[in-house]
Each structure stands twice: as C-alpha cells, then as structure tokens.
Amino acid sequence: MSGIGLLRPVEDVSYSLFSPVEKLLRSAAEPIADIVANYGDVHDLTRENDALRAENERLEAEIARLRGEASRQKQLERLLETRNALEGQTFATASVIARDPSNLRRRVAIDVGREDGVKKGMPVITQGTTLVGTISQVEDSHAWVTLVTDVDSAVSALLLESRDEGIVAGSYSRQLSLDFVAQNATVNKGDTVLTSGLNGTYPKDLVIGKVTAVSTNRQELFRSVTVEPLASLSHLEIVLVMVSFEPTEVSPP
C-alpha cells in the first residue's frame, strides 16, 4: 500500500506531527550523545593537553635561557666594541663587588687593584665607551671607583652637537649637572655629553650622558643644564679600567 502511495497522506500527516517533537528530542539528546561518543577523546585530549603544557614549560625555560645568553653575548659584544673604539688603550676588566653604604657618597668597589696595574685617577668605563667614574682609592686586590654622580666628581665635558663646553658635576640630588655653560651656548634636550679631554684627567670622547633639562633663565650668568648618565650606575656589574691612561694634572701657567 505504501508502494502504490495509498498511505502517503497518512505518512505526511504523521511526519508533520512528529517532526518537531523528533527535532526537539534530538537536540536535547545531542549533547549527551556527544559526551558518550567523545568520552574516549576527552581522556586522550587531557593527556595531550598535559603533554603540550609540559612542552610549553620546557620551551619557555629554553627561551628564558637563550634570552639570558643573548643578553650576556650582547654585553660582551658591546665591551668588545668599546675595546675596538678605544684602540691603543689597555683595559682591566673588573666586577663590581661592593657599594659604599654611605648615602653621602656614590662609590663602588671593584675586584682589581694595584696588583692588576690599577692606579688612582684612572678612568673607569662600561659598554659603549660610557664613563662610569674614576679610581679614587687603590688597594692590592681591589679598588674604589668614585662614580660620576658623586658629589666630589667633576669632569670637563662638551656637547657632541654644538661642541659647547662645561663641567659635569655630581650632586646630592643624584643627578648630573653641566655647569659653566655659557648663556649663548646651543643646548637642547637630548644632546649627548662627552668628555672633552681638557685638563688631562680623562681621555676625549667618552660618553657621559644625555641632556634632560635646560634652564632658560637669561638673568643667570651660566645656563643650568641637567644631565642623565647613560651608564646604568645603580646596576653596574662589569666595568673596564683604562689602565693605559695616565691622568696628567695640568697646572695653570
């Protein structure tokens, strides 16, 4: 009867009646069926997730190790560049071993001393020919470096851009100031301050820092210039002592 189409109207009616119910039941049962069907998959996925997590941890540790190595290599490359830039000079590589606990001074102790050819007055630099300070006290196996930010520090300097000169001095405010800069000097924020080599206490063209502020008070005799040291003086680890540089005190005529 079905074959000759006699039951088609009945089939149509039943289909139209049960179809929504069937759809409803199917949609309700589908999530449960999925859970049942995927029970095995969930177990596998958990295991895979654990494995991926462990792999991720291993890779992150590897990345951290490589980053550390890269940073170390970069540091050594910069030190090498410095050595090349100051060709002809001899350096003693030193590690910072202590810092002066007095807040009134800015000094660090390094692990080279008289036995390594270090003498009082020798300049101390770090990567990128950046000036750190001067040897102020020498013992047999260690020495104290007075940092450029120390209140007792004064360095003859000039501006890279305009070649105007001044004296970079430390202060209790932990900032450097470029003193004795003439009112007509061209000084801009961001200018680079270098050692001028005048006075014979430092070699020429060592980077000291960048200009961070310039006063515009025309009433004053000199311009007030604030300089930020380029070397990260609070996080010094390795420094170079220019053992071939003999400071010469130039006395007035």
Place this chain on the structure above:
Amino acid sequence: MSYWIGLPLLVLVALIEVSVLPMFRVYGLQPNLMLVLLIAWLAVRGASEAFILAPIGGVLLGFVDGAPAGTALIGLAPLAFLHDLRGSQLREGGLIAAIGFTILMSFFYNFVHLSVFTLLGQAGEWGAASVRIIVPTVFLNVMLLLPLYWLLTLTDRERRQTVYI
C-alpha cells in the same frame, strides 16, 4: 651566649650593608643597617652587650665601607658610651625610646661621615646633604628599626622563657 650570635650577625650585617642593601635602595638611599641593629639590640637586650658589640660593628663596617678608617667607629661610639649614661633608661623606654634614639643617632652617625668627607674636601653643601640625604636616611632607619625591634623582642622573649624553665 649572645656574643656567639651577635658577632657572626655583625659580620653578616656589614657584608649585607655593602652588597645586598644597595640593590634595594629607595630613591637612591639605603638605611644604616648596622646602626639600627645595634640600637635595637641596645633597646631590647641592654647596654652591657651593646657596649661590646658597638665598637666591633664599627670596626667591621670600617673594613668593608669606603669611608676613611675609623669613621664608622666614631659614628657608632655613642652606643658604647651609653653603658655609663642612659642605657638602662633606654631599655625601659621601649619602642618609643628606641625610635627617639634612632633619630638622634642617625643624625650623629651621618654628620660624622659628612664632617670627615668635608675635612677631606669630598663633601658638598651641608644644607643639600641634610635635606636630600640625611633626613630621608633617618626616616629609613626608623622604618627599619620597627621590624628589627620586633624580631629582637621575640628572640629575647624566647630566651627569657628558656632561662626561666
């Protein structure tokens, strides 16, 4: 018995002051750990122990800091002399007296250093040094005294209980 703890502790403190504390400077400043520890020791355990430990602390600090020999010793000297002066009152005064004494001693200790640096021609203006360095350092010293005083009080209480038992 306390000297067996006190002496190695002072060596450790001297080393911490030049190696570890500089890594945790607040606005470029660090507290005077040795000074504060000795004041806390004096306030909690009495002047007789501080009489011995203060000069030793000064000598040890002199070995590792960059100041001229004897500067730290002179800076810490009043702690030892308190044995004959007001040591017992300080102990009875508790934390408030210890704070007051920390303020006084911090000023003294730092002004001794500033005087020595001035004599050597290595110091700047006293006004700037006082405002920018010494006063904030005194504040840091007082802040450091609080946990040290509390720790020493705890150990001292345990010691007394042990002696009593």
